[in-house]
Amino acid sequence: MGRQAPARRIQLDQSRQRALEVLAAHNELVESLRSKVEKANALNPRLRCAFPVEDRLTSHVPEPVVEKPHVILAADGSQIYPSRHDRVEFGLVNVGAIRLQPGCDLTPHETIHSELLYDESLITQDGQLTEGGLALLRDVSERVRLAELAEKETLPVVALTDGPLEPFFEPQENSQFKDLFKDFLGALVRLSACGASAAGYVDKPHSDLVVRLLEIAALPEQDLSQAGKPPRRFAGVTDISLFRELLGSGERSAVFEIRSVMARKFEGDLKLHFFYLNVGRQDYPYLVRVEVPAWVAEHQELLDLLHSTLLNQCRLLGSKPYPYALHRSHEVAVVTFEEKWQLLNMIEVEMLRNGVTLSEQSHKQSAKDASNR
């Protein structure tokens, strides 16, 4: 691995340079690029790439000056996955949220919402609640908490969650997903009604949505049916490796729409968009991806408020920039391994007290516990 690394690095760098050349060549040809993506998407409905919405691909927007009072709401979730190896099967979704008012000498307000899942709540029409289902339930709960909090505010709101807005769940056709996804969209609609600058913050992104767009740009018209299919022209090149050279400290990229099978389920005001933001210093760029719904992407004031707020929040953590509010909501929400065992013990005691005979712990788990590994 070590021996191959330098050669791989050189190869990737060459791919990246070629991708940058395509980016520069298509910088102002956005209209024709859009049409090319539409054609490719018609040929390949499973296409996943960025779709340009601004006039220039290489736009770099400096930090806006936003001085009006506002409120930051951040929510993060933590979960315990049910385990058949335990004596009692249960799950937990714990969502922590924090409300901060920047520049205001008010104590930030923390809230926590815990949902214990057991018996029927672990069963869906399609069978046992899966880990993916529980993760989506957590994502839904985060957005619902944010919507509830945002609805109480009178000041402009920035509503943050960690990770992409585009949920990952397979298969998307089962009822478990459909029900939860409906709630997910419902919470976003509520945030939209509040006019909140809602965003998903993706730290150290590895996505290549813009790179995939450039691959389509580089394809001759007659080969568009090959869009999104292997072999990929710029495989391994990430979006941040391109934008690192374009974005100065505090600058954001152009806004792009996300084109994917999942993203198609977000319609109208909820359509998923993203931009890259350099939250690093002048001499040490650090790029993150920020996913926003259409109502934010298309509203300059909301976009500016989000841009400015994220930079200010990141600055609070100095050389390792990350939004303070998101870190704090994580601290409020996190369920540690020890806490899981405490909770399991409490549930077991309560079951036994009520005369319930517990099933045996799996021998595998028992051996793990005995050796403490």
Next chain:
Amino acid sequence: MMGHLLRSDTAGCVFGCRVAEVDAPVFGGMVRIPIEAEIPYQIYGLIYDISIEDDGLVRQLVTAGQVTPEVVRDNRENRTVPLEVGVLFIGYKRQGEIYHLLPPRPPLSLDEIYSCSDQEVCEFAGGERFGYFRHILRRMDIPVGELLAVHLQQASLAHAGDVGWGARAAKELIVLLRDDYSTLMSVMSALGDTGLRFDGAAGGAL
């Protein structure tokens, strides 16, 4: 209430409280810890150490250099990083009697700690009894001179109606430390910095 007990042993305890508690602990302050028992009693102690623990986030915030008012409040009032307060036991009260002895058993986790009122300080340290000084003087790991000086300063204020209390306490310290010149000098030097006066018939007046 000042805080809740974190850990304890026969001679002292450490309690924790939020940084922004209204009844904030002060160095040398006298505290009491009510103990539930068959015959309830109350332990008295002196605060000899106050430490503020940090964690990774606080360190990161400090190095960032940009600390906003809401972040200060968040860390002081919301985050579970307590102020740790060291207390050495100096006696206890049971069935109305004050004993300058170590308590029968130390307090338990999460027992409540209260600051003593002037009346309680006078009740514990009043009169001619200074036996509790030995609990302070035998500790080699704390700033004995500073602690005694601050205690005498605070207790003298509490003994507003007994202007001779400070002088009697100082005299007792001189007797107890007559064979320990270096500690005596350290205590006297610290007492000198308190502004207390022990001269004249009305010795002990501030």
